[in-house]
Amino acid sequence: MTHKWWQNAVVYQIYPQSFQDSNHDGIGDLPGIVKRLDYLKKLGVDVLWLNPIYDSPLKDNGYDIADYEKVLPTYGSMADFDEMLKQIHAHGLKLLMDLVVNHTSDKHRWFQESKQSKDNQYADYYIWRDPVDGHEPNNWHAAFGGPAWTYVPERGQYYLHLFAPGQPDLNWENPKVRESVWNIMRFWLDKGVDGFRMDVINLISKPAGLPDAPEPATYGMVEDLVADGPKLNDYLHEMNDKVLSHYDVMTVGEMPGSTPEDAIAYTGLDSHELNMVFQFEHVHLSPNPDPRLGKWDDTPVKLTELKKALSRWQKALDGKGWNSLYWNNHDQPRAVSRFATDDPKYRVRAAKMLGTTLHMMQGTPFVYEGEELGMTNVKYTRLDQYEDLEALNSYHQIVDQEKIIDGKTMLKYMACRSRDHARTPMQWDDSLNAGFSDVKPWFALNPNYKQINAKEAIDDKQSVFYHYQKLIQLRHQSDLIKFGSYEELDPSDDQVFAYRRRYQGKTLLVLSNFTAQAVSRDYSQATASDLLISNYDDDKGTTLRPYESKVYLFK
Structure with missing residues (x-):
């Protein structure tokens, strides 16, 4: 096995909106990240992964991109980005950008042109279909609820969106689309970024003919039908040939629904496609047998099932591919709350236990902002406390429209599984607004920031922070x-x-x-x-x- 730099690395994920405000507007930004680089260097991580910072209407917190070559003004300017990248490299760190190219925003100029007619230069940049018997072209549902199709009168057609209506899927069958994506990648790589985390990259190749799902779920995307399509390997191989092979970079493909066998095909050590995948098997475990509820449940995950999922990937990829290791990210609740306990009596030990369990495995560990502090889920009790599109849409569909469960039960499930738990502002200290901002933050803080914060952790040699620091040091020192x-x-x-x-x-x-x-x-x-x-x-x-x-x- 030829060892690569990213096999020795530990990655820290930053959700920019919630990391550090520097310009007094209550929203995290790029200069705020620079302010905290010494902290990240002290922790010992090697690579920073930023969630999307591109210009966006923020229908899905930046995963709906309107301009791939412009920074969202809320986060700063391109000059701010260039300075941030310079400072990241000066600290001996690398930068991983989020590449979102299964879909764009409906505000992107490509879509604005595409929807006007069937004969302009962007007409085939997206997936358009005629109505069938006056209805949607097939029975697919979108990940955030509702049909996966939206009608546009100007064209007399529907466009496909596997996520929100504001996130139309690109047509990867069109070679001009692929070349446009390669140009976006080259733009950032030529600036000096060190790789990409690729959002739902295994959805870019759709099944031939876009057939109906055999048993469409009431809620959520049908992953086993739309994931790992027939041309995915071709597209990833072309991406590597045209772009990635010309740079020394790290690539991580987010692949919901993929199996270890799929991952070896895309990330095999000699496959010339990607370096590793984000798989979902362990975080998608749900004892709830009702498929209409999707992920929504609050039953504790059985340890035997958790072990089975993680062990399957460890054994399958050994010597053939490379694992990514994670408990938390921007789409998951806080791991200590979900997989262990956030009981104050045991929270610190439980957070350290989870870190040890994961970091001793084979693969590249990812630490999500605040995980190294043992940050927990928030104890929300009302719907108006939630911000995330997925959670709100789920509530209205499952409770108000389908009436599958009552509101109280759904709120209980959301308190366990909502993505919002990961998106509360970073808890830096016990001062006003946790040191995140000197004005009211864009999203409410977890009230426990007075007890759980970075200043407290750095002052306590027995904290979760120093345990993670040691885990990272051990990995750097040990080929075992x-x-x-x-x-x-x-x-x-x-x-x-x-x-x-x-x-x-x-x-x-x-x-x-x-x-x-x-x-x-x-x-x-x-x-x-x-x-x-x-x-x-x-x-x-x-x-x-x-x-x-x-x-x-x-x-």
């Missing part, structure tokens, strides 16, 4: 952690996640107790050469205390 093979231990154990890593004659044993009870497990840890890291100050051997996690080295 980076490249070792993976062996799951006791898959049916519903309390402890245990696994081994092996590489060049050395072995790691990772033990994590996912419960608030003390349990006993003997994996011959008494014969270990060293205890590399633990979230307790001492070692009780075969005893695992509440949310205890420890890593042993055997030589």
Whole structure:
């Protein structure tokens, strides 16, 4: 295996709107990111991934792009971007941009032209179809609710949008569209950015003929029908040939619905397409059997199912591809609340436990802003406290229109799974507005910022921050952690996640107790050469205390 720089890296994801305000408008911006680079360097990460900063009407928080070569004025100017990139590189860090090219905004000039007629130069930049019996061309639903088609009188046709109506899907069958995308990528790479995270990139190739879904869900996109289309490999290979192969970059493809076998095809170590994928298997686990509800549920995930999902990817990609490792991102609730506990008694230990469990696996770890502090879900109780398009649309469709469950139940589910939990402003200190801004923030802070914030964490040597710092240092120092093979231990154990890593004659044993009870497990840890890291100050051997996690080295 030829080792690449991104296999040694740890990535920190920044949601710019919520990271740091510098110009007193309550919204995070690019100069605000520069202000916090010393903090990120102290944490020890290598790469920063920014959620979209392009000009946008913000129908979906920037994932609806109106101009790919202009910075959203709220975030700053292109000069601000250039200065930010210069400072990021001066700190020895790299920058990953969010590439959103399955769809654009309906305000993009391409779409504004395309919708006017069937014979202009952008007429085939999007996916247009005639009505069928006076209705939508097929029975697909959009990810955020409602039909995946919207009618435009000027053309007498419907356009496809797998997400919101303001996010029309590009027609990748058109070679001019693909060349336009390559030009966008070259624009940013020539500026010096170090790679891309590619939003829902496995949706760009649609199934031939756009057939009806066999059993359309009441809510949400039919992933198994629209994902991993017949020409996806061709498109990604062309992307690599025309653009990526000419730069030393890191590429991550977000691929909902993809299997490990799919991922190897797109990201195999010799595939000449992408470096790694974001898969969703572990974060999409939901015990709720009602498909009409989509992800909405508050039943705790079974540890046995979580282990099965993560272990499947670890074993399948070993030596063939490369994993991305994450608990949190801008589309997921806070991991400590969802997969462990945010009980103040155990929150710190639980957050450290989750970090250890993930960072000891093979792959590139991603840390989402505030994860290194153990930030938690917000305790919302009213609909008007939510901001996210997906959550609001879901409530109105599931409660008001379909009447599947009542509002109280849906609010309970949203309090567990809404994307809004990840989007509250970063908690820097216990001052007014958590040090994020000196005016009212664009979105309400989590009230627990007085107790959970970066200043408090840096002042406390036992904090989650320093545990993550050590996890990152261990990865940088150890080829065993980076490249070792993976062996799951006791898959049916519903309390402890245990696994081994092996590489060049050395072995790691990772033990994590996912419960608030003390349990006993003997994996011959008494014969270990060293205890590399633990979230307790001492070692009780075969005893695992509440949310205890420890890593042993055997030589």
